Amino acid sequence: MALLLIMLLAVGAGVSLLERLNIxxxxxxxxxxxxAAGHQPAITALAAQVAAQLQHADRGPRSSPSxxxxxxLIIGAQATPASTASASVVEVAxxxxxxxxLTQAAPGQAITLRPGRYRIDRPLGLHQSxxxxxxxxxxxxxxxxxxxEINTAEGLRIDAPWWRVENLVIQGVCPTQxxxxxxxxxxxxxxxxxxxxxxxxxxxxxxxxxxxxxxFPDDGVIENNTLTNTAPRQTLGPVTPIDxxxxxxxxxxxxxxxxxxxxxxxxISYGAFVKGGGSRNRIEQNLVLxxxxxxxxxGQQVGLSLxxxxxxxxxxxxxxxxxxxxxGVIAGNLIAACSDDGVYLNRAAASQIFHNTLIDTAxxxxxxxxxxxxxxxxxxxxxxxxxxxxxxRSTDNSTTAVTRLYLGSHPVRDLFQEPATLALGWRTPAPLxxxxxxxxxxxxxxxxxxxxxxGAFEDFAACRRxx
Numbered sequence: 001m002a003l004l005l006i007m008l009l010a011v012g013a014g015v016s017l018l019e020r021l022n023i024x025x026x027x028x029x030x031x032x033x034x035x036a037a038g039h040q041p042a043i044t045a046l047a048a049q050v051a052a053q054l055q056h057a058d059r060g061p062r063s064s065p066s067x068x069x070x071x072x073l074i075i076g077a078q079a080t081p082a083s084t085a086s087a088s089v090v091e092v093a094x095x096x097x098x099x100x101x102l103t104q105a106a107p108g109q110a111i112t113l114r115p116g117r118y119r120i121d122r123p124l125g126l127h128q129s130x131x132x133x134x135x136x137x138x139x140x141x142x143x144x145x146x147x148x149e150i151n152t153a154e155g156l157r158i159d160a161p162w163w164r165v166e167n168l169v170i171q172g173v174c175p176t177q178x179x180x181x182x183x184x185x186x187x188x189x190x191x192x193x194x195x196x197x198x199x200x201x202x203x204x205x206x207x208x209x210x211x212x213x214x215x216f217p218d219d220g221v222i223e224n225n226t227l228t229n230t231a232p233r234q235t236l237g238p239v240t241p242i243d244x245x246x247x248x249x250x251x252x253x254x255x256x257x258x259x260x261x262x263x264x265x266x267x268i269s270y271g272a273f274v275k276g277g278g279s280r281n282r283i284e285q286n287l288v289l290x291x292x293x294x295x296x297x298x299g300q301q302v303g304l305s306l307x308x309x310x311x312x313x314x315x316x317x318x319x320x321x322x323x324x325x326x327x328g329v330i331a332g333n334l335i336a337a338c339s340d341d342g343v344y345l346n347r348a349a350a351s352q353i354f355h356n357t358l359i360d361t362a363x364x365x366x367x368x369x370x371x372x373x374x375x376x377x378x379x380x381x382x383x384x385x386x387x388x389x390x391x392x393r394s395t396d397n398s399t400t401a402v403t404r405l406y407l408g409s410h411p412v413r414d415l416f417q418e419p420a421t422l423a424l425g426w427r428t429p430a431p432l433x434x435x436x437x438x439x440x441x442x443x444x445x446x447x448x449x450x451x452x453x454x455g456a457f458e459d460f461a462a463c464r465r466x467x
Contacts (some may be wrong), residue, residue: 022385022402024362026339027059029298057359057408062295064337064424070419072445073463075287076226076256078444081142082166082197095120100208102126107162108134115145119173123157130162132192139166143197149173150203154182159212164194172202177464178235181205183404186220186247188212193220200227204235205243209250210276216317219249226256232263232297240308246276247318252283258292260301267299271335273308275346278316281306283333285443285456290338290361303335303361307346323349323370334456336360336419341383345371345390355440357455358382359412359419363399366390377433377440379455381412381419398431398454424460 070076070456092098092104092115101111105128114171126299138156140146147169148155148466155170165184172180183200186209200206206227227241239262242252252272262269270290274281275332283304290301299361325348333356335342342361345351347370355377358364363382366373372391375384380399400412415431417423430453443446444462457463459462 002077022039022383024382024402024405025054027362029054029058029398034268037413044263054406058405059181059339060408060410061420062288062291063420064292064295064444065420067293068421070226070256070258070287070292071228072465073256073287074465075285075463076224077143077197077199078224078465079143082224083140092120095430099124102128102138104128105130105136107131107136108328110137110139112141113146113168115140117147117149119149119417120155121151123152123154126156126163126190127160129160129189134161135162135164135192137166138168139164140168143167143168144199147171150180150183153179154185154208156184158184158186158190158193158217158251159188161189161191161193163190164196165198166194166196168198170198170200170206176245177202177204177231177233178237181237182208184208186210186217188215188217190217191219195220195222196224198225198276200225200241202229202231203241204233204239205235206241207243209242209244209247210315211246211317213224216247216278218247220247221251221253222255223253224255228256228258229260229401230293231460232261232294234263236244236265238262240271240273244272244274244276244278244281245315246278246312247274248278248280248317250274250278250281252281255286255382256289257286258289259294260290261297262299263292263297266341268302268309269299270302270305270308273302273305275306275308275321275324276311276315276322277321278366279328281315281325282331284329285332285445286334287443288333288338290334290336292337292414298339300340302340302344303338303342303358304330304333305329305341305344306348306351307344310346321347323347326350328352329354331355332456333357333445334443336422338362341365342380345373347371352376353378355452355454355456356380357443359416366392377436377452378417379412379431379453381410396433400444408458422460424457430454432456455463 170183174180257271306328331354336359338361342358343364345366351373353375364384367387369389376395378397417425443456
C-alpha cells in the first residue's frame, strides 16, 4: 500500500509539473537531445530513444495529403486567370523582349508573356511606377502556360509602386540551392504591390519584402498563390516562403504554403513571418503545411509568426524594434504538420489570433513582455501558452491539455476523419462556440452564423473546387 501511494504521488507530481511547464512533447524532444550532445554514448543514445518516443506520442504515424488533394482546393493558385483590367496589352515572347517591355513599362500596361519557358539568368527589374487607377501588370494570359526559370539570387526585383504579378509559374533552377534566394524581392518604393495566382517553387524566400533607403513597400497583397519546395533547402540563410521585414499594411490571404524545410544552419524555418517593426499586417485564410511531400526531414518548422526570430536594429522600421509587430492579425488559417509552433509571437504587441485550426503542431506561443495577444475561438491540437512574460488573453479556445499529448491522446485531432491527409470532415458534430458579437472569417469562404464552430472553417468540403 505504501509503495502504491508513493507511485501515485510521483505520477501526480509529474502531471502537475507537465501542466505547469506546458511544454509539448515535440518541443521537449529536441531540447533533451541538445542537452545530451557531447556526453557519453549511452547518455546520447538514451536521450535519442526518449526523444523518439516523445515525438511519436505527440505526432503519431506520418502521412500527407496528395498533390491532387491540394490542387483541388480553392486556396492557392487556381486554373482560372486572375482578372485585371488594363489600358493596353504588350505581348512578349523572349527574355530580351521582356526586359525591354519592363524598361518601357507605363501605367495601365499589361505585359503579357506568350506561352513558353523563359530562362532568367539576371534579375528582372520592375522600376517604373504604376498608379492606383492604372497599375502595371506582369502576367500570363492563362495560368500554367508561362514558366520563368530563375537561375539567379532573385528573379524579379520590384522597387516601384503599383505593380501586379499574376498567373505565372516561377521555378528556381540554381544548381546550388543557396543561390536561389528570392523569386520576388519587393523593396523600398514598391508600395501597393500585388501577387495573385502564381505558383512559385524552390526558393529560400519566395517573397522577400523589406525597406530600402528609408522607404518601405507598404500596403501590399499576396493572395491565391501556391508556394512550395521540392527538396529541403541546403542553406545557412533564412528559409521562409513569405519573409516580410519592416513593411506595414500587408494582406497575406488564401495561399498554400508547403514544404519549407531548412537543412542547414540552425534548421529553423517559418511558413510566413512579418517582423522588423511594421504594423497592421494580416495573415488570414491560408493553408500552411510545414511538411507535405517532405516528411521526416528534421529541423524545427513554425507555421506562421508575428515577429519571427527577431530583427537586427539596422533593418527595423524605426531602427530600434522595440516591438517586432504592432496590431498584427492571424485569423482563419489552417496550419498543420509542423515540428514546432503553429503560431509563434515574438515581441508582437496588440496581436489578434482568431479562429485558426492547428493540427499536428505544438500550438500557439506568445513570448516576451513586449508581446500581447487576444487568442480566441481557435481549435488547437496542442497548447496555447505564454513564455517569458508574454501577455496572453486566451478566450474560449478548444485546446488539448499537455498531459494528454504525452500520453498520445489527441482529442482535437480526433474530431476529424483523417486529418493527416486533409480529410477534414467532422467525425461528430462540430464543436460550437457561444453566440458571437461579430462575424469571423471562414477558410472556405462560407458564411458563418453567430454560433460558429471553433477554428478556421465550418465545412472543409466547401474548400474544394466544384467540377
